Amino acid sequence: MPRLTAEMAQRVSTAEPMRVPGLPHSAPEPTRSPLPRVVDLADLLQMVPAEPLLGDLLYRDSLAQLAAPAGTFKSFVAVGMACAIAAGRSWGPHMVQRRERVLYVAAEGGSGVGLRAAAWAHHYGLDATELFTWFKAVAEPIQLGDEAHVRHVIEVVREFRPALLVLDTRARVTVGMEENSATDQGVAIENAERIRRAAGSTVLVVHHTGKSGDQRGSTAWPGAVWTDISLTRTGLELDAAGKPLGATLTVTKHKDAEIPPPYSFDLESASIPQAWMPNVSKPAQLATLVAVPAQQVHTSVETKASREERKGETGDAIQAWLMAQHAETGKVPGRGLTRDWMKAQGLSLSGDSLTALIAEVRREVQA
Incomplete structure (x- = not known):
């Protein structure tokens, strides 16, 4: 095998890198990554926290x-x-x-x-x-x-x-x-x-x-x-x-x-x-x-069916009760109290629809 002379080494070290069409004309990234360093605890404590x-x-x-x-x-x-x-x-x-x-x-x-x-x-x-x-x-x-x-x-x-x-x-x-x-x-x-x-x-x-x-x-x-x-x-x-x-x-x-x-x-x-x-x-x-x-986290996922449900007669009755409770106590009842009242009245509404209805009433009274 021929030996690499000093002149040959000089030509290799100064040669332009291969250029690939479409890539920037700069030296390619080295294929070898630097070997990981060992550091002590003092070095670790100098590292900047996530910004x-x-x-x-x-x-x-x-x-x-x-x-x-x-x-x-x-x-x-x-x-x-x-x-x-x-x-x-x-x-x-x-x-x-x-x-x-x-x-x-x-x-x-x-x-x-x-x-x-x-x-x-x-x-x-x-x-x-x-x-x-x-x-x-x-x-x-x-x-x-x-x-x-x-x-x-x-x-x-x-x-x-x-x-x-x-x-x-x-x-x-x-x-x-x-x-x-x-x-x-x-x-x-x-x-x-x-x-x-x-x-x-x-x-x-x-x-x-x-x-x-x-x-x-x-x-x-x-x-x-x-x-x-x-x-x-x-x-x-x-x-x-x-x-x-x-x-x-x-x-x-x-x-x-x-x-x-x-x-x-x-x-x-x-x-x-x-x-x-x-x-x-x-x-x-x-x-x-x-x-x-949004100004606040969405409290429900409403569908077209649940919207139509809460806009019906049952929804109107529950909304009227929620507004009356707010006028009397200064608060809009949550799902638990509302469910108890609905049970006493023989009314039924899906969970998503009830959550959406309570949220709607709370927005109205805060407006």
Whole structure:
């Protein structure tokens, strides 16, 4: 075998790295990770505790997951989180300390995310141009199982330095990786962590669960994430199909922070100016929904059937009694006392309908 001369070594050390089309023209990430250091307790105690990024929902430099069944407005909530950070505006009770960049991987399509982000800005009195340099997107999937894709995203985040990177959805960024395989999903998790470590970004992965809300596939993700968030469809306002037009968010896990109480969001209609999407001519294509933090947690999930039930004669009678009790005692009775009165009167109403009716009366007397 020929020996490596000094001249040959010089040529190798100064040669340009191989350039891959579509990737930034920079040196590839070293394939070897630095060996872990051993530190003592004094070093551990000098480490900075988790710092909030968005209120008590998201923390800096962490891996997070937003998981819920289809149709629970996950992307609307994720866009709201991203826009609040990109605008540097607190979002209801969810505080934002400073304005920072966001990168949104819209793996299910970019036009919908663009419309939702613009609608969020319009709802809060901002011009969409105010987000242009702060809210960036990748309008197609990146693959956590493709080393070239992972290195590309690492270079992008090192240059752009986003505080938040959203991967929407997990299934679309792990194509070809077995969902039930802890080995395959472990690779995806480690590559998401590599991207996080590259710029200290918070990586939020949006995931579809089964209809019951149970985690689909390997349990590697819930075990690995720093923050795990679930959504359920809730609220008293209904859409055209008779389903609740809102959602309640529950943080089920923070590794090293206090678990906050549930928060609810109302989904409000919004339309953006046609000038913001010049290639769209139909007004319906300029309309969408915006997730707006509710003033209080939704106390029930109401359906079209339960709304019709509580609006009937039985509902009217119970509402009249609740109002009379408030006038007499200054308080609206809860479910227990109301159930006792209903039993004495021979009245019956479903639990969801009764909860909604009591909540409605309490809103009326407080108005």
